[in-house]
Amino acid sequence: MKFSNKKATALAALAVSAALVLSACGGGSDSDGGGSGGGGGDLSVTFLPKNLGNPYFDTSDKGGKAAVEEFGGKFSEVGPQEATPDGQVPFINTAAQQGIGALVVSANDPKAIGDALNEARDAGTKVVTFDSDTDPEYRDLFINQASAEGIAKVQVKMIAEQIGDAGDIAILSAAANATNQNEWIDLMKKEIAASHPNIKVVDTVYGDDDDQASFDKTSALLQKYPNLKGIVSPTTVGIAAAARYVSDSDFKGKVKVTGLGTPNQMREYVENGTVDAFALWNPEDLGYLAAFAAKALVDGDITGKEGDTFTAGKLGDYTVGADSTVLLGDPFEFTKDNIGDFDF
């Protein structure tokens, strides 16, 4: 008697947990059913960022959502908690199962998620990459946030304006072997040699994208080169650390800090006058453009070949370049006047 009671209670307890899980499922599918009612099958666009809970991708997804709502599709955002390729694959698989119209993805690896993307494409889903590309054979289109030339050019332009086009500057980079940063630094040096003969790059130091290391390197630079007029940091960690050091030191106002940064990290230093301007692309526009590109692909307006053109709502007309790539445009300069409009 006693034992059958025990087993019966076991079943009851598990049935309770089953009910709990099922009600959770049920709740989800109800709200889902309501959302997909008007969207139709083909215009569902899913954003798959590198990971969730990242303010940068929150901002780009916001742009994507605005665009999808503008053209009347169904938007959803999914993603892993850790930025790893194996974390992204199940979500790509899910997109293939759902047969959604388009998947907009920032790849955690250029090759590892490729097979999964191709399986989704076989199932009829258009794949657009943004922010971080895969190899070209795995996607229909890549939305490039900025070209290396554009990034190098805007940084040289900003520092030249801020120091009066003459004097010593230094570069505070990320890791010594960071591919992106090294390419930009080379292009910046060429640009300076070609168009700004009075500016001299006296040193390039590496803060390894570590806040404390970048802070210490800034301190060392300023002691070693007392005549330094500006620091360019083409990395978000570096520019924030450099600005923090300069902002609290006697060099404030004498040494200009600029480079690539995010508004939330730099707001304080822009408002207190340490930094006049810094640059980055606008992730909201990036997401917006990616969503419109996805729509153009789903509608068959473009196929992703060079020379195709499409209209991206308020951003205007875009042309597909080589390797099925669309360039967002020149980097965006953040100054005291516009920084209040951004939160990422």
Next chain:
Amino acid sequence: MTTTDTPRAQADRTYPSYAKALWQRVLLTREFAVIALLLIVFFYSRSEIPNFDGPLTIYYLLLDVAPILLIALPMTLVIITGEIDLSVASVVGLSSVLVGDLHQGGMSIPMAALVAILVGVLCGAFNGFLVAYVGLPSLAVTIGTLALYRGLAVGLLGTTAITDFPEKWTDLAKDRIGDSSYPVIVIPILVLVILFVLLLHFTPFGRGVFDIGLNDEAAHFSGVNVARTKFWLFVMAGAVSAFAGIYFTLRFGSSRGDNATGMELQVIAAVLLGGVSIFGGRGALHGVLAGVLLIGVLQSALRLDDVSANVINIIIGILLIASVMSTSFLTFVARTTAGMKRRASDGSPERRQRQASAHHEGNNS
């Protein structure tokens, strides 16, 4: 309650769980409760979740759970002995890095895989040596080797990834059996499942595994070689984890030091959900298989329903707590009803003893 009171009481006294009819012993267990839950969730999802009944669901689901399913097999045995192996995911990572690194260095995939499995065996043997022969607690040892093996993996490859694998092998990891929706990885899984079921439930070695979990001193005096048994279980865990690492690498076409980070917790969660007692001595492989598949089906269905990853984790966490709690809750219920019955009954010494042994079983020693 029944007509044959005297023989039943006798059997009850020594083997309480053999006192009931066969169908009751087989069906009214935690394992079958998990299987029932799996079926309920599966058929509910098929009818209610859009696209869950599509042709790709089973295929992707099995690809996703394969590494967890593989590692859960030796992990079940390890946990039944009352030990734990937290280093399995790090062995997956190390094996993944070795396959990538050796292949890049010019070795063929089968050779690299063989080396990776040998290294997995060594990793497991190191854990097993420290736990079984040095006598250190497995929790502490495998927390240490979790860091150690992961450190070796990341150290070998740095933060880069190797993604250059021959199509032949990456395709094999994702290939289907004929035109069915079952991937070929199901074949080695089935072979290993059969081997582990035979080992745990039908051999003296398997009886020893349960005995150690219930009371390793008593197991020792009844002729079980406790140290050797534990040692080989850790070796098996290492070897199977390394095999899972090779599959993981080829399926995702990516060899990275941080591959499968945190997977040990998914494996242990699935094993416990499948009705294995964390205190040892209790558990069965059919429950564990159902536990792994239940988590897989839930993840797949919730993802299809656009539920975000953290909500999925919350639901699986609640399910796990509910399933672990149900055991304690049952013990509590059994004790209360037993207490009430004792007050009502004659209180003969034989009966009291029987209740005491039942409590012992309920508490999992």
